[in-house]
Amino acid sequence: MSKPRSLALPPRTRARRLATARGDFAVLDAMPEGERRGTVLLLPGYTGSKEDFLALLGPLSEAGYRAVAVDGRGQHETPGPRGRAAYRRRPLALDAVAQAAALGDGPVHLLGHSFGGLVARAAGSLAPGAFRSLTLLSSGPGRVARPQRIRIRVLRGALALLPKERVWQAMCWLDSRGEEPDTDTGDTPELTGFLRRRWMRTRIAQLAGAGRLLLSDPDGTAELLELRMPLHIAYGADEMVWPPAELAAAAARTGAHHTVVEGAGHSPNVSHPRELTDRLTGFWERVDARTEAGAAAP
Template identity: 50%
Template sequence: MSRPPTFTPPPCARARTLRTARGDFAVLDAAPGAEARSTALLLPGYTGSKEDFIALLEPLADAGFRVVSVDGRGQYETEGTERQEAYAQVELARDVLAQAEALGAGDQRVHLLGHSLGGQVARAAVLLDASPFRSLTLMSSGPAEVVPGQRDRLKMLGDALRTMTMAEVWEAMRAFDPPEDADTGDGEDMRRRWLRHNPAQLVATAAQLSGEPDRVAELAALPMPFHVVSGERDDVWPVELFDDMARRLGARRTVIEGAEHSPNTARPLETAAALASFWDGH
């Protein structure tokens, strides 16, 4: 679970509703002082939200980019449904296409970035229709299903969500937190975000993470620039898998020193610099 440094957006960003052909989505929309060079759409990971990218917004806006981070369907401040089929990967991918269309002006295309689960949704969107996108960045998002230990954890969580309330599951998860996470000061923000997630979304996307096939060859066939970003270590996918995926895609590869699964929160300035450098080239 990503831990944003704050849930308060910087002055360059505003919380608003993005209205699309597939419904309304809660976003943080950060703009540079002058005309934006291009727009980037950022998709959060499992149990995450648009706030996971807060620390990237100001440095990326300062670099001249408009950056929009989004709560997907059933995540935090975007409404969802109790029907798990509404969260099928293809449906979430169609949401991303609608978001890109709503952000684009005329022929403007957007840079797409997905973190973890968001990367696999972003990949599915690009494979449905690559035309709205300038580039694709996969951040800490592997080529296929998560490692066995994570699959076990996702199954346990899915089982709990079917029989317990969100509040009960939250208290159970906190009992397993490492001591260093006990007094971080963000507990109420994290709890509030968790309670507003739709449990059907969490169950459905957990199954996706546990059963995702390898679609790298399909992606590599597209005439699009790719960027694979990760920390030095990762407990969801081995870093070696990111290296191999980047090679198969012919992608730029960036490893953020001192970061693990969430370089966007652990090393935001270094991560923003790597993203801006990649987007500058496209």
């Protein structure tokens, strides 16, 4: 998961509720500086939240983009049902489609980080007309690496047997050993308190359901090949959750725009936000240029 290094809201950003046809979602909505060049919807990963994108919102806004990061159903500040069925792939994807529609900006660029990429991929397949492009950030169409699969299984098993507070303590111990990439938050009381609150507020059903999807999701390369929208696969050179070689192979096979952020691990959105912004906006500019050229053709 990503761990923000600061909780300060960037300029032109407000925390609010986004009302959609599928319920209300907690979002961070960053408005662009100057003329708007586009809108991007940001979906967070497993055990994460909209705050994972705080470092990215400012640079995206400065580049002229409205950037909206969302808590999915049952995640942090968005309520969610207790039932298992609510956290299957299709309902989560339909939520993302509804969120894009509720922004009122027409087709938007969609970015999913880690588990959010799985949801974003499904949303793009369900409603390609809702999105201008799809970016999978540190998220592959294939299976997660074996060490992370073991970690997810242990977490799901612990949630079924132990109080949530005990599981939180165990996770903190694992993170202190450096087994999770990009987890150095500085251990300030403010950030530690936030991370614990986020964990305690997230539904157990959401954590169990997302973990189940990560473990059972089949290779989605064929699904990506069928997508009718521009595709971008981006990740850090030190990515640990999905094997980088497999991500590179998926990008080559699908013809996706391919970004590797040097020096970054699983969360370039936290560790390298300005470099990532440059790569994202470069991709979106090419997408928009092709769209305009196509519209101008006789």
